[in-house]
Amino acid sequence: MTLAMTNFLAVERALRTAAPHDLLRTVRSALVAHYEALEVDLLMADYSLSVLQQVTALPDTAEPLPLQATPQGRAFGSQEPYGQYSAEGNALDLHLPVTVRGDRLGILTVRLPERLCTTETVGELTDIAELLGHEIVVAERDTDLYLRARRASRLTLAAEMQWQLLPGRACARPEYAIGAQLEPAYDIHGDNFDWSTSAETLTMTVTNGMGEGIQASLLTNLAVNALRNARRAGVDIADQAALADQAVFGQYQGREYVSTLLLCLELSTGHGEVVDAGSPQLWRYRERSVERVRFEEQLPLGMFEESHYSAQRFDALPGDRLIFVSDGVYGAADKGGVAYGERALARAIHATALLPAAAVPRAILEELTEYRDTAADDDALVTCLDWFGRPRA
Numbered sequence: 001m002t003l004a005m006t007n008f009l010a011v012e013r014a015l016r017t018a019a020p021h022d023l024l025r026t027v028r029s030a031l032v033a034h035y036e037a038l039e040v041d042l043l044m045a046d047y048s049l050s051v052l053q054q055v056t057a058l059p060d061t062a063e064p065l066p067l068q069a070t071p072q073g074r075a076f077g078s079q080e081p082y083g084q085y086s087a088e089g090n091a092l093d094l095h096l097p098v099t100v101r102g103d104r105l106g107i108l109t110v111r112l113p114e115r116l117c118t119t120e121t122v123g124e125l126t127d128i129a130e131l132l133g134h135e136i137v138v139a140e141r142d143t144d145l146y147l148r149a150r151r152a153s154r155l156t157l158a159a160e161m162q163w164q165l166l167p168g169r170a171c172a173r174p175e176y177a178i179g180a181q182l183e184p185a186y187d188i189h190g191d192n193f194d195w196s197t198s199a200e201t202l203t204m205t206v207t208n209g210m211g212e213g214i215q216a217s218l219l220t221n222l223a224v225n226a227l228r229n230a231r232r233a234g235v236d237i238a239d240q241a242a243l244a245d246q247a248v249f250g251q252y253q254g255r256e257y258v259s260t261l262l263l264c265l266e267l268s269t270g271h272g273e274v275v276d277a278g279s280p281q282l283w284r285y286r287e288r289s290v291e292r293v294r295f296e297e298q299l300p301l302g303m304f305e306e307s308h309y310s311a312q313r314f315d316a317l318p319g320d321r322l323i324f325v326s327d328g329v330y331g332a333a334d335k336g337g338v339a340y341g342e343r344a345l346a347r348a349i350h351a352t353a354l355l356p357a358a359a360v361p362r363a364i365l366e367e368l369t370e371y372r373d374t375a376a377d378d379d380a381l382v383t384c385l386d387w388f389g390r391p392r393a
Contacts, residue, residue, distance in 0.1 A: 007034040008124050012131060020139035024055050027132055031110060035121065038091055039111040042132070043072060044149040045104060047163065048185035049362045052076065052107055055149045064152060071095055072107045077359065079104065081126050083117065090114045094122060096129035098136070102172025104358055105133050151186070158217040159188045165224055167195055170358035175267045175390050176202060180383040181361035183369075190216030190258075191326045191379035192224055196231060201264055203231060206280040206324045206383055208259040215256070223248055223258040223301055237262040241275045241301065241309040248302025257302040261324060265316055268390050273311035277301055280381075281330055281341070283349060285321040290346040293322075318389035323349055323360070328378035334371055344371050360384040 011030040018026035024042045031037035043052035043065065052072050054062035067073035075082035075095035082095045092114050098106045108129040112121070136146050155163070162182065171178045180193045190209030195202065205227055209220035226247035230240040241262060248258055259278020266272060274282070276295035284293050293314075299307045316322065330341025338344075348367040352360045361382035368380060 008128070010034050011128055015128075015131060015135050018135070020142040021145050023132065023135055023139060027108075027128070031125075031128075035110070035112065035125070036116055037110050037112055038088065039109075041109045042098070042106065043109065044106040044146060045076065046150050046152040046185075047155070047159075048152070048183070049169075049181060051152055053149050053152065055146060057145075072109065076104060076107055079356075081122055083122075085114075086111055092117050094125060096126050098129050098133040100130070100133040100137050100168075102177060102358060103168040103170045105136060108132060153186055156187050156213070158213050159186055161214075161217040161221060162188045162190075162192060165192060165194075165221060167193075171195060171197075172357075173197065173267075175388055177357040177386040177388070178204075178384065179356070179358035179361050180381070181365055183365050183380045189213055189379050190220045191328065191381040192220045193324070193381060193383045194224055194228070196228075197267075200268065201266055203237065204263045204324070204383070204385065206261045206326065206381065208279050208326045208328075208379070208381070210256055210258070219248070219252070219256050219258060222251060223260065227260070227262075236311065237264045237273055237275050238309045238311045241277055241298075242307070245277075245299075245301040245303075245307050245309070246305075249305050252302055254303055254305070257300040259300045259327075263314065263322075264311075265314075265387070270316040270318070270387060270389050272314050272316065274314045275309050275311050277309060279327045281325050283323040283325065283345065285323065285349050285353060286317065286319070288350075288353070290349045292341075316387040316389075318387065320387045321349075321353070321357075321360075322385040322387065323364075324381075324383040324385070325364075326379060326381040328380035329364070329368060329382060331378070332368055332372050332380070340368055340371055344368075357384045357386040 014026050014030040028040040031040050042055040051064035051066055053064045065072055071082055071084045072095045079097045083092045086093045091111050094110045096108045098108050140146055169180055182188045189212050192207040195204045209216045223244055226244035227240050230243040261280040262275040264272050274295050277298045278300035282293045295312050332340045348364045352363045364382045
């Protein structure tokens with residue numbers, strides 16, 4: 001076994017046996033011992049994806065770094081290691097993406113003597129940063145340290161409930177890449193997204209619960225968990241919608257309801273089905289053309305007792321980009337009262353065509369903020385699905 005492999009395995013072993021709250025100190029000690037690191041820092045992306053914040057024992061004690069126009073932000077955006085000469089002589093700061101299956105968590109910065117910054121070492125440290133990401137995801141079950149580092153300000157209780165309900169903000173497999181974002185990130189109410197993959201299918205839902213604050217969050221929590229319960233029972237998306245409809249109606253008797261768009265795609269073919277139960281919209285970017293994909297509109301979940309739902313056929317082609325938006329996006333208006341979804345949304349989708357899926361939602365929401373004349377009075381959700389398809393054997 002080579003010395004390089006021995007060093008990597010030693011760091012891996014240290015991380016896997018570290019206490020949940022002690023990952024940074026552990027990886028720092030291991031990198032000092034085995035890679036001669038001079039300094040090691042961990043930064044987490046905040047909920048709004050606007051700044052990177054240091055993980056410290058006492059949160060909010062370090063100055064946040066903007067994602068724009070910083071070396072750390074460059075590494076985060078490109079998802080590639082980025083090096084810069086440090087203030088210390090003959091040393092380099094390596095900024096390494098901390099990412100788990102496409103979900104971008106933050107940046108691991110390692111200061112190394114310049115003589116040690118070989119291609120092999122950078123590759124090993126990049127793998128260590130990814131390994132650290134996996135350990136952070138597991139550790140978050142047992143400690144609040146990393147979740148506290150993600151917030152640039154306090155979350156409302158409703159927002160706390162919504163973020164805890166989400167599967168992540170991005171996911172990538174050979175067949176597809178997903179990115180999603182909610183705004184206002186620290187005061188979200190009823191919008192939500194969810195996905196689940198198996199060996200054969202990808203299922204996605206976009207949900208918009210009516211109301212505000214805790215009531216909207218409770219309503220959406222019930223709907224999302226009802227949809228998950230039905231999905232995990234192995235039923236198709238039409239029956240998932242029907243069972244969730246019964247759960248919501250049983251609790252609220254039609255006084256409140258949830259708008260939902262459900263999509264299920266076969267990974268091998270791109271063939272799939274859609275249930276359109278309310279306000280979320282689907283837009284498609286294909287061959288440099290943007291269009292809204294319209295479906296048969298059915299009743300929102302929980303509006304009436306025992307509503308019947310039927311699925312429509314939908315096919316995704318390799319190269320398609322699918323954009324899911326809530327009414328807080330396409331319904332937002334400018335000074336003249338023109339809705340964002342009439343023209344500006346198509347322009348934003350065109351303008352972000354070269355960005356990876358994980359970066360698209362944030363970019364569209366920034367465009368939306370500039371378009372609006374006033375502060376947001378509704379949740380805004382954008383989910384992007386890039387469909388690559390499965391290569392034929």
